Amino acid sequence: MISYLGRRLIQSVLILLGVSLITFALLYLLPADPVRQIAGRSATPATVESIRRQLGLDQPFLVQYGRYLLSLLQGDLGRSYIQRSEVSQLIVARLPPTLLLMAGAIVFELVIGLTMGLIAAVRRGTRTDQSLMVVSFVGVSAPQFVVGLLLLYAFAVKLGWFPIGGYGTFSHLVLPSLTVAVMSSGWYARMMRSSMIDVLRQDYIRTARAKGLGRTAVLLRHALPNAILPIIAMIGIDIGILMGGIVVVESVFGWPGIGQLVWQAIQRVDIPIIMGVTLVSALAIVLGNLLADIIAPLIDPRIKLR
Amino acid sequence: MTNAITPDIQPVASRPRKGAFGKLLRRPLALVGLALIAIVVLGAALAPYLTNFRPDEQIFDGLTLSGEPLPPNGTFWLGTDLLGRDLLTRILYGARTSLFIGIVANGIALVIGTLIGVIAGYYRGWIGSVLMRFTDLMMAFPALLLAICLAAVFQPSLWIVALVIALVNWVQTARVMYTQTSSLAEREFIDAERTIGAGSARILFLHILPHLVPTIIVWGTLGISTTVLLEATLSYLGIGVQPPTPSWGNIIFENQTYFQAAPWLVFFPGAAILALALAFNFVGDALRDILDPTQRGRS
Numbered sequence: 001m002i003s004y005l006g007r008r009l010i011q012s013v014l015i016l017l018g019v020s021l022i023t024f025a026l027l028y029l030l031p032a033d034p035v036r037q038i039a040g041r042s043a044t045p046a047t048v049e050s051i052r053r054q055l056g057l058d059q060p061f062l063v064q065y066g067r068y069l070l071s072l073l074q075g076d077l078g079r080s081y082i083q084r085s086e087v088s089q090l091i092v093a094r095l096p097p098t099l100l101l102m103a104g105a106i107v108f109e110l111v112i113g114l115t116m117g118l119i120a121a122v123r124r125g126t127r128t129d130q131s132l133m134v135v136s137f138v139g140v141s142a143p144q145f146v147v148g149l150l151l152l153y154a155f156a157v158k159l160g161w162f163p164i165g166g167y168g169t170f171s172h173l174v175l176p177s178l179t180v181a182v183m184s185s186g187w188y189a190r191m192m193r194s195s196m197i198d199v200l201r202q203d204y205i206r207t208a209r210a211k212g213l214g215r216t217a218v219l220l221r222h223a224l225p226n227a228i229l230p231i232i233a234m235i236g237i238d239i240g241i242l243m244g245g246i247v248v249v250e251s252v253f254g255w256p257g258i259g260q261l262v263w264q265a266i267q268r269v270d271i272p273i274i275m276g277v278t279l280v281s282a283l284a285i286v287l288g289n290l291l292a293d294i295i296a297p298l299i300d301p302r303i304k305l306r
Numbered sequence: 307m308t309n310a311i312t313p314d315i316q317p318v319a320s321r322p323r324k325g326a327f328g329k330l331l332r333r334p335l336a337l338v339g340l341a342l343i344a345i346v347v348l349g350a351a352l353a354p355y356l357t358n359f360r361p362d363e364q365i366f367d368g369l370t371l372s373g374e375p376l377p378p379n380g381t382f383w384l385g386t387d388l389l390g391r392d393l394l395t396r397i398l399y400g401a402r403t404s405l406f407i408g409i410v411a412n413g414i415a416l417v418i419g420t421l422i423g424v425i426a427g428y429y430r431g432w433i434g435s436v437l438m439r440f441t442d443l444m445m446a447f448p449a450l451l452l453a454i455c456l457a458a459v460f461q462p463s464l465w466i467v468a469l470v471i472a473l474v475n476w477v478q479t480a481r482v483m484y485t486q487t488s489s490l491a492e493r494e495f496i497d498a499e500r501t502i503g504a505g506s507a508r509i510l511f512l513h514i515l516p517h518l519v520p521t522i523i524v525w526g527t528l529g530i531s532t533t534v535l536l537e538a539t540l541s542y543l544g545i546g547v548q549p550p551t552p553s554w555g556n557i558i559f560e561n562q563t564y565f566q567a568a569p570w571l572v573f574f575p576g577a578a579i580l581a582l583a584l585a586f587n588f589v590g591d592a593l594r595d596i597l598d599p600t601q602r603g604r605s
Binding site: 011014015016018019022023026027030031134137138140141142143144145146149150153157240243244245247248251262263266274277278281282285286289 | 335439440442443445446447448449450451452454455456458461531535538539542543555558562565566569572573576579580583584587588591
């Protein structure tokens with residue numbers, strides 16, 4: 001276990017290094033010049049050159065990347081080119097809304113997805129099952145920005161149940177996190193269905209029924225806990241998908257998280273922020289996968305670590 | 307309720323053998339998917355004959371006197387957009403964009419993914435581990451963020467958008483191909499081939515690739531759905547297909563400021579994106595059931 005963990009940790013660090021290198025190289029190749037953005041249109045060539053030198057952007061690629069890594073090791077993500085503050089501070093300030101959004105989304109997708117999957121498995125082969133699976137497909141195929149805009153239109157503009165956008169109270173959270181959740185709840189429904197069907201085939205379910213236990217009790221006490229096990233590990237992997245959705249959903253709802261932060265940074269060529277947010281998201285994805293791999297054998301001893 | 311407890315046996319084996327396409331036609335969802343795809347393809351191909359307007363034509367009476375877009379009516383079946391252009395026409399021409407990106411981007415992604423997966427799975431050793439570590443690395447990238455960065459690096463044109471999407475989307479295919487190839491490479495018939503002196507190229511192309519064709523078809527179909535969604539999202543953010551070229555995503559991008567007053571401008575293109583993505587998912591899922599028996603009843 002310890003050596004496995006050690007190996008996985010080293011792997012994760014290498015992956016993060018790779019992500020940082022690729023992102024840095026991409027941003028280095030950017031045709032838009034960040035210095036021009038900072039200096040403004042009326043700046044003289046001399047000013048532009050001096051800003052470039054100050055930021056170290058006149059150095060060769062490897063020197064720039066090396067410097068970035070060195071300060072990264074000291075926990076320094078650099079300063080924003082346009083907003084006069086530390087990238088790490090900006091990210092820390094914007095992280096809580098995003099984490100809240102993701103937590104809300106996970107709750108929604110588990111509740112919706114698992115319920116749908118459970119009902120579909122129990123009613124396997126019936127109309128209910130078929131329609132639930134069609135619904136799960138619709139969820140998987142629906143573009144998030146359209147879902148977001150339609151939810152806004154229906155529940156905020158027409159019905160007025162929720163605010164149109166913004167951040168602060170619980171009712172602000174409902175529509176954005178529901179939007180993020182729609183896509184993944186389709187996957188959860190399908191996974192839950194097949195996992196539940198597998199469990200219902202097991203001998204111990206027949207035993208439980210044979211000893212006279214009621215159908216509901218068998219379902220809830222014997223089948224459900226076992227069927228959920230493989231799905232808990234999926235939450236870790238799901239973080240990557242959630243991360244992908246935040247840029248779009250935060251911009252639809254004006255949610256002040258890191259998705260908005262990076263989106264504004266991309267439009268203004270604020271490279272340190274883009275780097276910082278990419279690294280933070282990659283870190284979240286890597287940690288999610290790591291957690292999934294660690295949790296899986298703990299909840300199901302049949303899974304062995306390699 | 308009782309059938310939940312008893313193991314059910316599907317009469318799969320007793321069915322008469324039929325071609326994959328014949329089996330596809332017997333599944334209602336796959337039929338719906340095929341029909342939707344046919345409608346979109348026909349709409350895209352026949353767009354000039356189906357509408358009296360051009361996609362970038364700002365029609366004289368396409369706006370109200372106060373300059374607002376028109377809701378759906380007899381002349382403009384799906385209404386008009388903020389610039390007084392016919393929405394139906396833009397959606398029909400937008401179908402060309404979506405199909406183009408769906409096929410080209412997904413085609414490139416499929417080729418990259420298959421090449422990397424097959425080479426890594428067949429040669430293994432250091433080539434294999436380098437390729438698969440690289441694949442793992444790409445998995446850790448937030449896909450949309452990567453696509454946004456890439457789209458911002460290159461000035462977006464139709465081909466560039468397709469390429470960006472392909473560069474983000476090959477990863478899943480590579481992993482599936484890797485798993486399949488590495489288990490195929492250990493089978494006896496490959497050993498037998500090698501014993502009688504067949505070269506690597508011959509084994510790869512004549513003996514391994516044919517076995518992967520069903521997987522390629524399934525992932526190729528499911529991948530189009532992902533690609534269509536990604537294109538729509540990039541275009542919605544304004545960094546995908548650039549106006550005036552219509553794309554379902556950029557129609558919404560151009561009109562979203564007005565969507566509370568004119569919801570049809572989001573609703574119709576949104577429904578088109580959903581329908582196309584859903585159609586390829588229906589067909590792809592049915593194909594997976596038909597072509598890949600190990601996956602039957604799962605996922």
